[in-house]
Amino acid sequence: xxxxxxxxFDRHTECIYTRRWTPRPMSSSGKSGRPQSGSxxxxxxxxxxxxxxxxxxxxxxxxxxxxxxxLRNMVQKLGGxxxxxxxxxxxxxxxxxxxxxxxxxxxxxxDTKQNNLRVALHQxxxxxxxxxxxxxxxxxxxxxxxxxxxNELFERGxxxxxxxxxxx
Amino acid sequence: xxxxxxxxxxxxxxxIYNREFHSGLTKLTSNDYLxxxxxxxxxxxxxxxxxxxxxxxxxxTSGVPSLAPSPFTSRPSGIEVLESSHFRIQCFQTLTxxxxxxxxxxxxxxxxxxxxxxxxxxxxxxxKNPFYTVEMPIRCEKFDRxxxxxxxxxx
Numbered sequence: 663x664x665x666x667x668x669x670x671f672d673r674h675t676e677c678i679y680t681r682r683w684t685p686r687p688m689s690s691s692g693k694s695g696r697p698q699s700g701s702x703x704x705x706x707x708x709x710x711x712x713x714x715x716x717x718x719x720x721x722x723x724x725x726x727x728x729x730x731x732x733l734r735n736m737v738q739k740l741g742g743x744x745x746x747x748x749x750x751x752x753x754x755x756x757x758x759x760x761x762x763x764x765x766x767x768x769x770x771x772x773d774t775k776q777n778n779l780r781v782a783l784h785q786x787x788x789x790x791x792x793x794x795x796x797x798x799x800x801x802x803x804x805x806x807x808x809x810x811x812x813n814e815l816f817e818r819g820x821x822x823x824x825x826x827x828x829x830x
Numbered sequence: 831x832x833x834x835x836x837x838x839x840x841x842x843x844x845x846i847y848n849r850e851f852h853s854g855l856t857k858l859t860s861n862d863y864l865x866x867x868x869x870x871x872x873x874x875x876x877x878x879x880x881x882x883x884x885x886x887x888x889x890x891t892s893g894v895p896s897l898a899p900s901p902f903t904s905r906p907s908g909i910e911v912l913e914s915s916h917f918r919i920q921c922f923q924t925l926t927x928x929x930x931x932x933x934x935x936x937x938x939x940x941x942x943x944x945x946x947x948x949x950x951x952x953x954x955x956x957x958k959n960p961f962y963t964v965e966m967p968i969r970c971e972k973f974d975r976x977x978x979x980x981x982x983x984x985x
Contacts, residue, residue, distance in 0.1 A: 666882035684883060722880065729876050732869055733912065739866065740855050740933075741916035748914055753907040754881045771882050778913070 663828060666755060666771040668820070669723055670791070670811065673765035675731075677723035678808040681820065726769055730759050749778055762787055772828075782827055790819045831985045834917060834933040836948065836977070837863075840965045841927030843871030847968040851981050855917065855933060874908035874921070874929065881906035920945055944984065951976050 670679040730747070737747040749758045751774055758776075760768040760783035768783040794816040795801055801810030834854045838847035845867035848860075858866070912919040913936060920941040922930045930952075932945050955973035956962055962970060 725876055725880060729873055729880070732873055736866060736869065736873075737912075737914040739858065739862070741914055742856055745914050745916040747912075750877070750909050750912040752877055752881070752910055754883060757877075757880075771880075 671767040837931040
């Protein structure tokens, strides 16, 4: 079992917390030291498949938000108002989704063998986010730019939770 | 086994076939279905981009590498299964980019084999139909009938 990344979005569509457990692949990040595909041919004569432009972390988060937002709307359109989007899977990874009643969205990317993590995401919200972020008297009510979310207790709790509940 | 509906989306993202077998999904206008198919096409492309690990790391070629390099680069696949609390979408993309979406109950086993069979029916009755133009809406009576037969027998 592997966990790739974890995102929290607030109700203003902003990504307020990101956590990655694996570095982005060198081939698709475009930040690798080797020359770009357009400028040269690789040694074995293979033409390099056109790699996408480098996406920063923020771009990735925006893409994920847009994606889960549209998927959620599509699911509600087809299944009715009380239907909720849970997860999707591709051949490479699986995305789990949990939305709180206040429209905070918790998203986790894992490998494909993972069962549905909706319960785990709910626990992260209830036991970690509410305890360490919402109940923190110094944190603002909302978290523009992620202020107050990435505090030490929350990060440590998240690490402990991930290693305890989802052993790799 | 409950199969709610089947969508076929062309490689350009247009809805070319839409069939409901079992009520359970909200009825939408045909315009809404077209929009849904188009947005699914886009989301499918985005899910390919979001791949967090290189595809080679997950599907390492077993044993010794073959001498001739494969002409097909291993590309990340898009959405294969989408789960919601009321239904489940299984997506099968052919090599030419046509997508088959099957809407079933959430706990439904062996959906991919059903989808393969539907693909077979599609190649037999749609692609071999001399009056069918590719990328156009599918109006083949024989396809409809065999699909009905297949899905009804399974349910």
